[in-house]
Amino acid sequence: MSTTTPGPLQQTSATFVGMPTFPQAARAALANTQQRKNLRHATHTIRGKRERVVAEVPEWEALRVAGAEAKDEALTHLGDYLEQLEASLTSNGATVHWARDAQEANRIVLDIVRSKEVDEVVKVKSMVTQEIELNEALEAAGIHAWETDLAELIVQLGHDRPSHILVPAIHRNRSEIREIFLREMGTVGRPAPDDLTDDPARLAEAARLHLREKFLRAKVGVSGANFAVADTGTLVVVESEGNGRMCLTLPETLISVVGIEKVIPSWEDLAPMLQLLPRSSTGERMNPYTTMWTGVHEGDGPQEVHVVLLDNGRSHVLADRVGRQALRCIRCSACLNVCPVYERTGGHAYGSVYPGPIGAVLNPQLRGTASTIDKSLPYASSLCGACFDACPVRINIPELLVELRGQVVEQEGRTAESAAMRAAAWVLSDPKRLAGAQKAAATAGRVVGTRTVRSVPGLGAWTNARDLPTLPTESFRQWWARERGEDDR
Amino acid sequence: MSAPARPVADLKVALFATCFNDTMWPETPKATVSLLERLGCRVEFPMEQTCCGQMLTNTGYGSKAGALVRRFVDVFEGYDAVVAPSGSCVGSVREQHPGIVELVGDDRLASRVEHLTPKVYELSEFLVDVLGVTDVGAYFPHRVTYHPTCHSLRMLRVGDRPLQLLRAVRGIDLVELPGAQECCGFGGTFAMKNADVSIAMGADKVRHVLETGAEVLVAGDNSCLAHIGGLLGRQRSGVRRMHLAEVLASTEEDQA
Numbered sequence: 001m002s003t004t005t006p007g008p009l010q011q012t013s014a015t016f017v018g019m020p021t022f023p024q025a026a027r028a029a030l031a032n033t034q035q036r037k038n039l040r041h042a043t044h045t046i047r048g049k050r051e052r053v054v055a056e057v058p059e060w061e062a063l064r065v066a067g068a069e070a071k072d073e074a075l076t077h078l079g080d081y082l083e084q085l086e087a088s089l090t091s092n093g094a095t096v097h098w099a100r101d102a103q104e105a106n107r108i109v110l111d112i113v114r115s116k117e118v119d120e121v122v123k124v125k126s127m128v129t130q131e132i133e134l135n136e137a138l139e140a141a142g143i144h145a146w147e148t149d150l151a152e153l154i155v156q157l158g159h160d161r162p163s164h165i166l167v168p169a170i171h172r173n174r175s176e177i178r179e180i181f182l183r184e185m186g187t188v189g190r191p192a193p194d195d196l197t198d199d200p201a202r203l204a205e206a207a208r209l210h211l212r213e214k215f216l217r218a219k220v221g222v223s224g225a226n227f228a229v230a231d232t233g234t235l236v237v238v239e240s241e242g243n244g245r246m247c248l249t250l251p252e253t254l255i256s257v258v259g260i261e262k263v264i265p266s267w268e269d270l271a272p273m274l275q276l277l278p279r280s281s282t283g284e285r286m287n288p289y290t291t292m293w294t295g296v297h298e299g300d301g302p303q304e305v306h307v308v309l310l311d312n313g314r315s316h317v318l319a320d321r322v323g324r325q326a327l328r329c330i331r332c333s334a335c336l337n338v339c340p341v342y343e344r345t346g347g348h349a350y351g352s353v354y355p356g357p358i359g360a361v362l363n364p365q366l367r368g369t370a371s372t373i374d375k376s377l378p379y380a381s382s383l384c385g386a387c388f389d390a391c392p393v394r395i396n397i398p399e400l401l402v403e404l405r406g407q408v409v410e411q412e413g414r415t416a417e418s419a420a421m422r423a424a425a426w427v428l429s430d431p432k433r434l435a436g437a438q439k440a441a442a443t444a445g446r447v448v449g450t451r452t453v454r455s456v457p458g459l460g461a462w463t464n465a466r467d468l469p470t471l472p473t474e475s476f477r478q479w480w481a482r483e484r485g486e487d488d489r
Numbered sequence: 490m491s492a493p494a495r496p497v498a499d500l501k502v503a504l505f506a507t508c509f510n511d512t513m514w515p516e517t518p519k520a521t522v523s524l525l526e527r528l529g530c531r532v533e534f535p536m537e538q539t540c541c542g543q544m545l546t547n548t549g550y551g552s553k554a555g556a557l558v559r560r561f562v563d564v565f566e567g568y569d570a571v572v573a574p575s576g577s578c579v580g581s582v583r584e585q586h587p588g589i590v591e592l593v594g595d596d597r598l599a600s601r602v603e604h605l606t607p608k609v610y611e612l613s614e615f616l617v618d619v620l621g622v623t624d625v626g627a628y629f630p631h632r633v634t635y636h637p638t639c640h641s642l643r644m645l646r647v648g649d650r651p652l653q654l655l656r657a658v659r660g661i662d663l664v665e666l667p668g669a670q671e672c673c674g675f676g677g678t679f680a681m682k683n684a685d686v687s688i689a690m691g692a693d694k695v696r697h698v699l700e701t702g703a704e705v706l707v708a709g710d711n712s713c714l715a716h717i718g719g720l721l722g723r724q725r726s727g728v729r730r731m732h733l734a735e736v737l738a739s740t741e742e743d744q745a
């Protein structure tokens with residue numbers, strides 16, 4: 001196989017074309033006070049849980065290093081491990097397909113589903129199938145793709161978009177969910193009971209009954225994978241509700257779409273991963289369901305297993321020496337839950353299925369920085385560093401953001417900002433120029449006097465809610481020269 | 490806490506005022522000098538210094554910061570210690586200078602950077618780790634709350650050093666800030682480029698500050714303080730903002 005694709009994204013997802021820049025989308029999101037409340041509550045709850053269970057593991061730092069090393073080993077020799085994976089999968093009776101981009105992957109899946117002459121598939125929650133917009137592609141061909149994860153079901157029934165990697169309906173509260181179930185379930189299957197309340201147990205029961213008939217009927221299941229083990233040819237899905245296991249074991253045909261970065265070298269490498277992932281994502285010591293499948297076993301589970309190995313911009317990311325660490329991501333969403341920006345804007349503002357800090361780096365990496373939204377994402381961070389601390393595979397997200405900002409700046413060429421930055425660099429590169437600028441500022445300071453500054457032309461973004469500091473009449477440098485002149489060289 | 494390897498007075502200490510403090514908040518480097526001299530240091534302010542380059546780098550202009558790194562090394566490499574009253578700028582020296590030099594592709598400069606960087610300290614690090622003091626003899630009879638800025642906290646890992654120093658201040662009533670570790674929303678150009686989110690973050694920080702009933706908000710970075718203080722000022726809250734160095738420099742005479 002080849003891991004080289006020409007440049008970032010041939011295929012850009014249609015859904016997000018024309019998406020406003022992050023600051024614009026964020027402003028709209030900030031105005032949604034109910035969503036802000038829901039998000040704050042949810043992220044702080046998971047954050048607290050994660051901190052508690054991580055603190056229980058004294059060797060957490062060593063585990064993080066082991067996790068990062070396993071992924072790095074796989075990424076450094078990606079071609080070799082993918083070939084090994086293909087060989088082991090094939091010898092276990094699975095069929096391996098390679099997809100360069102979303103279009104190719106969707107076509108492969110569609111062909112398989114068509115060959116089974118069915119008009120529906122059941123799905124395990126998977127980021128990669130959202131990334132390639134598989135549901136939409138299937139829908140366009142007249143095939144229903146039923147999401148079976150509870151939160152994903154809420155999003156699907158609500159004709160909504162996911163706003164969190166792990167908790168796609170994080171922006172919804174219970175009463176909103178009840179309304180969606182009552183309104184929508186009946187249109188696509190078993191309706192919700194008329195007396196449905198917003199009690200979580202009742203909501204879950206309604207979803208369970210609604211989904212059950214779909215599980216029992218479906219001939220084809222579609223999944224992603226959290227990990228793909230090269231030496232044994234084993235795919236792994238980690239989940240909490242058991243719906244995934246139903247999809248992975250009941251249908252006769254299973255199609256798993258797997259990003260090429262999901263490969264890990266060996267069975268042993270699963271050990272740190274399966275400790276890092278649940279603690280980081282849901283704050284659990286161990287997730288309730290871990291399903292592993294290795295090819296086909298007669299009379300047990302799916303009798304036809306297809307694995308679609310997807311590139312879709314990943315080998316382009318791999319080629320970037322600094323940027324490639326983003327491919328270590330195990331989609332735990334810990335970085336989202338600790339991010340102060342995500343907490344206030346929610347996921348939709350990021351214009352992708354990958355929101356939050358990792359989305360702010362991964363989207364421009366995978367899709368390139370041609371669109372306005374992808375150009376604005378590297379700046380959607382205060383660089384506070386909370387994401388790096390939380391990341392179980394030690395992805396230095398702030399470093400990546402700064403790196404990507406450099407790429408955006410380079411691509412933009414000459415702008416008002418670059419002129420200002422060049423001027424700043426010129427002033428700051430020489431103490432005499434700096435002193436000159438300070439003197440000018442001091443003069444301005446004297447003109448303004450000690451009145452509190454409420455607005456300054458060009459600084460609207462600062463002054464619309466914040467006072468500006470008053471300018472001192474003398475810089476430190478001037479003071480030092482006056483008081484301690486002997487050091488003035 | 491390690492005792493100084495040699496008498497404090499023998500250390501050749503340079504003040505890195507940082508361009509922002511030098512220009513906007515001269516009281517902070519002045520306080521730093523008076524504090525360090527009170528503790529027996531000989532402090533110099535090399536006039537050739539300018540800026541660490543952080544604003545350029547964080548906005549995506551790292552390639553323009555090469556000259557600033559070279560200047561920084563030229564100015565400071567002759568000293569035993571370089572002290573700055575800014576966690577953010579020291580963080581930039583430690584975390585970004587090596588990368589900038591790599592971008593510029595200058596191996597000789599890279600080794601000079603590597604040599605200098607461990608001698609660059611944020612103020613609380615220098616006091617606690619190098620001078621080995623936590624009681625700096627300060628007097629500050631006010632209700633104070635402390636915001637540990639992100640870069641001090643997560644880049645430099647200064648930990649509770651600033652709090653150790655504050656707890657030893659006479660007369661102080663130090664109260665805990667709820668959600669202390671959360672970013673205030675400044676983030677350099679983030680405060681301008683994403684002003685709405687920045688203000689939303691800052692508003693929560695201000696709410697927490699007001700909850701404490703403190704008269705003075707203290708931090709180790711004037712940039713974050715300018716942002717939080719700007720919001721506090723607009724609300725006419727009456728809460729003052731002060732740099733850690735200014736609190737630690739305060740003595741009984743100042744309060745008279």
Ligand code: SF4
Nearest residue numbers: 329330332333335391
């Ligand atoms: S970047 Fe790290 S913390 Fe964020 S989702 Fe990926 S693995 Fe988790």
